Amino acid sequence: MYQELPPLPWLRAFDASARLGNFTLAAEELGLTPSAVSYQVRGLEAALGHKLFIRKQKSLFLTRLGQAYLPVVSKAFGDIEATTSNLFGKSAAQEVTIRCLSSLNMLWLAPRLSNYHRLYPNGRLRLLSSLWSETPDAAQIDIDIRYGDGNWSDGEATRLLHHDVIAVCAPALHPGPDPRQIATRPLIEVLGVTDTWHHFFALHGLEPAASDPTLKVDQSLIALELASRGMGVALIARVFAQSYLDRGTLVEATDLTLPARQGHYLVQPNARNRFRPEVSAVKDWLLQEAATTAC
Template identity: 60%
Template sequence: MYRDLPPMTWLRAFDASARHGSFTQAAEELGLTPSAVSYQVRGLEAQLGHKLFHRDHKLLSLTRLGHAYLPIVAKAFADIDATTWNLFGNGVQQEVTLRCLTSLNLLWLMPLLEDYKTRYPDSRLRVLSSSWSELSQGEAIDIDIRYGDGSWRDGAVVPLMQNKVIAVAAPGLLGSAPYPDLHRLPLIEMTGVVDTWRHFFARHNPEAAIPEPAYKVDQSLIALELADRGLGVALVADVFARPYLDRGTLLRASPVELSTQHGHHLVLPSDRNSHRPEVRTLVSWLQSQARNSAELVRAAIASSPADS
């Protein structure tokens, strides 16, 4: 019925070795010796008639055919795992680990989690925070929310939000004019992002010199808190500014807005089972909340007193 299907143990050895890039680490996962894993992979290569790995001392890297074969094998195991759980699981929700950028976590995700728990009362969610500069290592993450251009290669990438970047400041700093001359106000710069004050002033006033920022920070939450205290004008994603705009503690400082070159994405790591029902449910809920947030953000910006 199945023509020349390799033994399941050989395929598991290939999958684990490819994910870890090491027979030794694959052996630890499978409860085997490194030599046993190596033997099984060689058996698979012999049956297929092609090399799947380049071997350089103890380092492994996939060949062209290995790269093509791995997603098929990984998906097959994921489908078997998900189907087995759906048919024979004990009905208890498995824990899902979500890692979220700190500012997005506090300013967007946390206020929404009550809705998630109401909709899915049996869910078990583990939420971690990270900074934009951290790498995806050391934790078993089911869903990783990252900010960038979506070019990561360690998992499936699903776009989540593409926001506008706006300038906001405390009412006391802005004064009575509808929009002040930002060149005369202290600026708060976000480091590590591509949508900067330089790009903003290129649209706002391209002929004027760009003032040196008074503060440089690495988190949108910090920039917003500084602005909330009247210490400068923050240039942040509109989704982060929305809670402050809703409260009226910050106002639009300029009608100019930037279309972000980067966005927030869901990354589903290839070494985790993204087909689990709990993971699929959370992904769908996050996407739905992102769509709702986009509409609410537009409404909050449109009703900002500085725009009235």
């Protein structure tokens, strides 16, 4: 029975090396020497009769067979870990690190954390905020919530939120029923987004504003705060503006909307084990919350 199953230490060495991209980091995770990890991976390749890695200097790249094998091996270890914990209570839930843009952290994620803790009272989360201009560093991130088109090569992406972009302003600054009057108000725009005032005016056949937006900011939260103080009309994702609309501090400046060309995605970096049971639970919870979010 299980005569064709390679030794588990060899599989563990392959899993860690594939996720982390080199033998040195895999060795640190497994408590071995790099040469021991390399020896185990070579043993696995010899047993299978196929190369799993392309070795270039100090980096490792999966072959096609390696790419097909890794999800199966990682999931198997995740299932074993989850079942062991559930049946024998071997360890408390491990911490899960989530990183996302500051505005999403404050305006969407934070208000929903009480729901998570009702479902998982022993769950431990570490929340990190990022700026749109930052280069992803996924070494310690279990779930990276990014804004874009979903095409990233460093991890597996799952769409979380896709929403319309709306124009909002303080009630006193409302331009009236004619959307053309929006161009007469100061305009607020978020840097780094693909859905701009230029696209809004062009989509609806409106005369564009005579000049660039009066205020440009790097976070949606700042744009919302400025708009709520009567500083202008902000073009913002509905998912961010909804709490301001509910409180009445902001209103929609027009019924016209701009369909977003990009959205928020859950990215699980290749350098981390996405099959850890606590990570899977957090991912499932985030997707459930997103399904009930009006966008």
